[in-house]
Amino acid sequence: MTPAAYDARVRTAGLDLAPFRALRYAPGRVAGLADVTSPPYDVVVRPDGQRALETADPHNIVRLILPPSPDRAAATLTAWRRAGVLVTDDLPALYVYEQRAAGTVVQRGLIGALRLTPPAERTVLPHEDVMPDVVAERAALLRATATNFEPLLLSYRGHADDAAADLVERTAARAPDTSLTTDDGMAHRLWRVTDPAGQSAATRALAAHRALIADGHHRWATCLRLRDEHGARPPWDRTLVLLVDTARYPLRVQAIHRVLPGLAPADALGRLTGAFRVRHVTGPLDAALRFLDDTPGTAFLLAGAGTFHLLDRPDPALLDRTVPGGRPEAWRRLDATVLHATLLDAVWRVPDRPGGIAYLHDAAAAVTQAERLGGTAVLLRPVREDTVLALAEQGVTMPRKSTSFGPKPATGLVMRSLADEED
Known part of the structure; x- marks a missing residue:
């Protein structure tokens, strides 16, 4: 049948x-x-x-x-x-x-x-x-x-x-x-x-x-x-x-990481002045990721050229200017929302198109690819499942590749x- x-x-x-x-x-x-x-x-x-x-x-x-x-x-x-x-x-x-x-x-x-x-x-x-x-x-x-x-x-x-x-x-x-x-x-x-x-x-x-x-x-x-x-x-x-x-x-909910092959780590860091607090983080990767997990609020881990840097405490005025309104506050606070609206679009001006951004599920693979291409890896934290479900029930979609279930x-x-x- x-x-x-x-x-x-x-x-x-x-x-x-x-x-x-x-x-x-x-x-x-x-x-x-x-x-x-x-x-x-x-x-x-x-x-x-x-x-x-x-x-x-x-x-x-x-x-x-x-x-x-x-x-x-x-x-x-x-x-x-x-x-x-x-x-x-x-x-x-x-x-x-x-x-x-x-x-x-x-x-x-x-x-x-x-x-x-x-x-x-x-x-x-x-x-x-x-x-x-x-x-x-x-x-x-x-x-x-x-x-x-x-x-x-x-x-x-x-x-x-x-x-x-x-x-x-x-x-x-x-x-x-x-x-x-x-x-x-x-x-x-x-x-x-x-x-x-x-x-x-x-x-x-x-x-x-x-x-x-x-x-x-x-x-x-x-x-x-x-x-x-x-x-x-x-x-x-x-x-x-x-x-x-x-x-x-x-x-299980895990993060999906970004690799920016056309953005060298030095350029990525140089454009962040006044936008985020930037701190050097000692490796290896597992230790750096634990540091990211323990950081409250919006935060990202940048990797490339053999180094790790933690980005947190974004400029509130910058967020107000770049993150779209008219959405639930839970959506506006998402790391992926801030990453795409503020960092990729406004600060780094990286086009979200084939060749501009690669999406990898494994953090080590993302770092390896960034090192090989001379680019920057942006490592993210997973989103809570209840946050995902609450937004979905409201008909609000998260930025592309925000989660990996x-x-x-x-x-x-x-x-x-x-x-x-x-x-």
Whole structure:
């Protein structure tokens, strides 16, 4: 049964999750699943991390999510399917997905095909702005391949007797259909749920909820664009998601750092006179980051040319002049807001466009890239989850790449072919 046919049986007012026939790597056709999976496309450090994944296995999913061109991705996908490397599951299913670190379950959730809802419905809440060029890039890839390669990470707050959460826990009590451990030490387990009664119970329970986009704003915006291009017709009216009940499995929130390749550290510091208090901080990186974490108020850590500097106590008059009004005070105080509105736009005049700013999830990788390019890394602190949710519920989005929720699902374990559903 396709998700479109499923709609005729189960209608929901909130989250509308449907089973689907997943596209997956065929057992025995690759050396191992750990060799062909990848972090999400925007977490892969380029070029070194991408190159490492490409050489891990000739069929690594990174060749599809970060291809030289959308047409190349489409040709590669077709070739892999014809060769039997990627195959479609025989029955529609929801998929229970678990991640463990050091033997402890850190996340469990449910993967399915979620109905795309217009922003006005307020069923799925974004919390960050998006970059138009990234949405255009992802849209070109989706048009060419007609495949959801990566599940978006969405969070919701379930009830004590939630049937969806109960299905996840009951399913995880049996042996998994798929298991692997990736290079970062994270253990991944996956189960298929093909029982129609269990699927319907979970779907009906989710209808009482709305969700926060924890990770995947650009992919969500991309899918909304393609949905509109296809007149909201199936299968373009749904996308692939992992729904996590954060009442049971709270997500971790981390910062996303900036690298400014065209701004040398000396120039960055020289332009700060009177704008911020600037102090030299002794390394190594871990010690410097602890110093940043312990600093009250707005603060950033600048790295480059082998040194660290802490920026704090911004000039109040400068903030009044540069940070837009008409937004909640919690938004105006965000480090990311001050960084973009005051530092990047007004003080440093760094254009937020490809090549002007790089966004990296790992602080050490950001420092390494800044050192290699002769630029400046701006390291940030994570935003509290309750701040993120409070702003999202008010319909206020944070600056792009303000947060990194995790753990993120591995890319390549479960994919959704829209072309299969059109047949």
